[in-house]
Amino acid sequence: MKRAISFLVVLTLACASVFAAGAKEEAAEQKPVTLNLMFYSPELQEQYNDMVAAYKAETGVTLDITVLQADYRSVLTSKINSGDIPDVFMTSAYADNSTYKDYAYDMSNEPFVKQLQPSALQGVTVAGKVIGYPFLVQSHSFIYNKKVFADVGITELPKTLDQLEAAAKKIEAAGIQPFATGFKEFWVLPQTAWQALAPAVVKNYGGYAKFVAGLNDGSLKFKNVSEMAQVFDLLDLIKKYGGPKPNESDFNDQTSSIATGKVAIIHQGNWAEGTIRKTNEAADIGYLVGPAGNDAAGAGIMFDSNQTIRVAKDGKNLKAALAWLNWLTTSEYGKNWIPGKIKQMSPIIGSDAPDSQIAKATAKLLGEKAPGYPWFYQMFPTGTEQQLGAVLQGYCAGQTDRAATLDAMDAAYTKIAKAAN
């Protein structure tokens, strides 16, 4: 018996020393501040690293960034579950405001928030509280290869579905594939689809908040949204002129095909430009407005700040995290980081325009009073984007007809909305 006790004591002591070592390490880390960040968009890895180096040089604070893409959300969720919450992490705007409500710091009273464009703050404001920092302002619509358009003689850019089809016919007649669909990516399909619905939501359904509220409480169903027909018309058109294997085209196929002029049009966002330029530095590309049926005045681009930086409210480095955001908003380097290095549009008031064809085209279109619609589909409950993307993918692959697709969308949406309440 004695031996049993001594065995247990030894075991306990052995374990204790291990735990003690763990505690000591933590204490040692306290002195020079290291911020833990979790970001997505690995295509920006170089720019992230550049910013980390600049911040270290100016302030001595180390930023430890983990960058993931496909499994970002699952890793973040498991980290939060295990109590290992990163000091700063990235999420979407809108619906994610409520998903991460228990963890995100309310930065309404931080001075740097006043330096941000009010339009960029829409997606992160809940009941007057700013609970996220808009990272980039992005846009998506149809990107076209200017050289191909010039070669086949399209002078007037299409604004309606009929005009887009006429353009596609002309391009095809010249022996060039009109579209690379991107239908294999779960996010490209819904982005293409919702853009075609955006004007109708404002015009016929009393705005986005009301539209989404109706879907959430079940009083509105997709099958009763008659304008869904123009979404299907657009998808059919892209599929018809999308080459022999329209359901296998992914982001890489889209960007490389348009860069080389193998295809003329893709549905993508300004983030695709960097990848396009990696294939062809000199690609000459522009933006088309997204047709919504045959109403030329309603055709616009989707323009919003969705990628959101959140600060963990219970993090032990809360002050340091806020100081970093302040630096990002007010310092010379910080202000230039997004337009100058990332080459996308910055939400900071008075920041420079980036040297990017798509960003310039975005500014030009908005300047010419083309409508800029918010990414209202991000107001759908978390996870809807991918689920509805799969349903639409089934439609494009010919598995369901329009009626069955609408029923499947309603079923999927109802389930998620019910679970999110």
Place this chain on the structure above:
Amino acid sequence: MKKKTSRFLVFAAFTVPAFAAILVSVEVPFLMSVLYSFTKWNGLDRVPLFIGMANYTEIFLDDPDMMRALSFTFQQTFFRVILTNAIALLLAVLLDGEIRGKNALRAIFYIPNIISLIVIGYIWRFIFSKGFDSFYEMTKAPIFMLSWLGDGDMAFGSVLLVSVWQSIGFYLVIYIAGLQIVPRDVIEASMIDGAGPHSRFYKITLPLIMPSVTVAVFHSLSNSLKSFDVIFSLTNGGPGIATTTIALDIYKTAFVVSRFGYGTAKSVLLFLLILAFTFFQVKMFKSREIEA
């Protein structure tokens, strides 16, 4: 008395660490999953909400996607178990015989098994799209212009092809090992009795390697029922949900739609399903094993 305690202590010293490790890393999480399967929880809220059997009734009464995933998984499992085992056994018999370069061939068949499944998915995704495009340019054979991943029925075949190709190596090893312990004297005796190659295989070899068959079918059955990685990177369950397996459906429920409680309920169900299937399979196959 004293001797007994010390024996017990030695026994405990060897088993307790392993027991504790398994308890903490396998059993406790499993039991927690069972608990979570009775809750409504998005994986982030601090307190899960207890909702009793509601998740389980939803699976059976109100989840057509899950039912489609179930039927897809069963169909895949059926073909995978038969094809992998038949091809692996055939190759094993060929590679066990006297043929030239058999070691090299064995290595070639085994290599896909040591590459990460996710990587294999991406490689084949490339072959099916860009690779087949180039083949078409060269040969103009219409088979390369089919949409191997974009059409629901074609994708079924493509997924089957890749998973069988990938897993054959492992079962090949099991069967070759089984064939090598078949005693030569029994074979020779049957040859003296005038048995031809066919009856020799069916009457002597096959019954004697039945233990290997049991193991191989068991593994292929449970692996097919939980298959995830290859499909995740090859089709991500698409087009639509045409190639979504139960495991992928669980992943999407938990991590995409953030319904952790519901997702764990599905995984508990998958666990019971695999348990039942493999239990009957092993029982059935064990009864056919004989000793030489």
